[in-house]
Amino acid sequence: MKETRVAALKDKIILITGAAGAVGAAVAEGVRKAGGIAIATDLKGADLTLDVTSEESWQRVVAEVGERHGRLDGLVNAAGIVAIGSVEKLDFATWRRVLSINLDGTFLGCKYAFPLLKERGGSIVNLSSVSGLVGGYNLAAYNASKGGVSLLTKSVALLGARNRPPIRCNAVCPAFLEGPMVDGIAGTARDPGSAMDKMSAEIPIGRLGKPSEVAALCLYLLSDDSGFVTGADLPIDGGLTAK
Ligand SMILES: NC(=O)c1ccc[n+]([C@@H]2O[C@H](COP(=O)([O-])OP(=O)(O)OC[C@H]3O[C@@H](n4cnc5c(N)ncnc54)[C@H](O)[C@@H]3O)[C@@H](O)[C@H]2O)c1
Structure with missing residues (x-):
């Protein structure tokens, strides 16, 4: 890695959800290597406990970041779950759980990080999926949740574009990755x-795909190198959606 790349996120404060997972952990590691300060959160096994479905949990963590750092430069919403099931087979409780973690969690993250990102501008990266771009017969809830994440991203990007300096927001759409x-x-x-x-x-x-490959795209989106990229759905899928 070149020196300039290593310093790409120098002193940037980045909050990461799902950071005990494959992608979140790779992003946290990458942020630290790039000179930034990663605030890794998850249900357990990270720096801070954060249940992305809980408004109270978000309020507590954002208040703590505000007190400790006084600002935020980036947010990566990586917490997520998948459930296999068609519209016929999937039970309502599973549907609600997938939507709650993947979509409500991303909404709450954007909502509560926004005030801290406003003063200096910043970058939000939402983990969508190729399943947010194309459907699968047995992915009813996951498709709906990730399709929601991708369009929520555009709405947040358009609001963030009105801020000076802007708050950018992009969705990353991986295909199957190595990991749990x-x-x-x-x-x-x-x-x-x-x-x-x-x-x-x-x-x-x-x-x-490898979690480190997705992390590299997230790091680019968090850095000022991607200053003109916002509201995008970026597939990282080995060509899956090119077919
Ligand atoms: N792995 C893939 O193949 C793949 C492909 C496309 C998109 N994605 C998306 O990328 C993101 C990261 O996936 P991953 O591969 O790292 O998955 P992972 O299962 O390794 O990690 C997900 C993390 O989310 C956390 N999480 C679950 N519920 C939570 C909650 N309520 N609050 C806080 N954290 C919670 C889990 O504890 C876990 O650490 C997810 O949004 C996923 O949908 C993954």
Whole structure:
């Protein structure tokens, strides 16, 4: 990594949700390597406890960041869950849970981070998915939640563009990545090994993505290098949605 890249987020304060997970942990590590201050949050196993579905939890964490740092430069909404199920099979409780973590959680993150981002401008990165761009017959709740994240992102971007300096907001849309989420999906199949092979075969590049590759895109979006990028859905999918 070149020196300039290493310093790309120098002294920037970045709050990350789902930071005990594959993508969130890779983002937190990348922020620190790039000279920034990562505030890693998750239900457990991170610097701060934050349940993204709880308004009270967000208020507490944002107040703590405000007291400790006086500002925020970036937010990465990486907390998320997947549930397999078609509109016919999925029960309402699972639908509500997926929407609550993936969509309500992202809404609350944007809402409560906004006041802290306003003074100096900043960047919000929302983890959407290729499933926010195209449908799958057995992904009813996940598709709805990520489609919501992608359009919420555009609304937040347009509000943030009115701020001076602007608050940018973009959605990152990965395909299947190495890590516990995809292991969990494969684990529900009769033959997890061949389910994994099938997922890789669906991707034109012929392999799953790496959390570090998604983190690199998030770091770019958090940095001033991406100053003219806002309101975008950025696929990082080995060509999956090019088909
Ligand atoms: N892994 C993939 O293949 C993939 C593909 C496309 C999009 N995504 C999205 O990227 C994001 C990160 O995925 P990942 O691969 O790191 O998943 P992961 O399962 O490794 O991590 C998700 C994290 O979210 C946390 N979380 C769950 N509920 C929470 C809550 N209520 N409050 C706070 N944290 C909570 C979990 O504790 C976990 O640490 C998710 O939004 C996911 O939908 C992942």
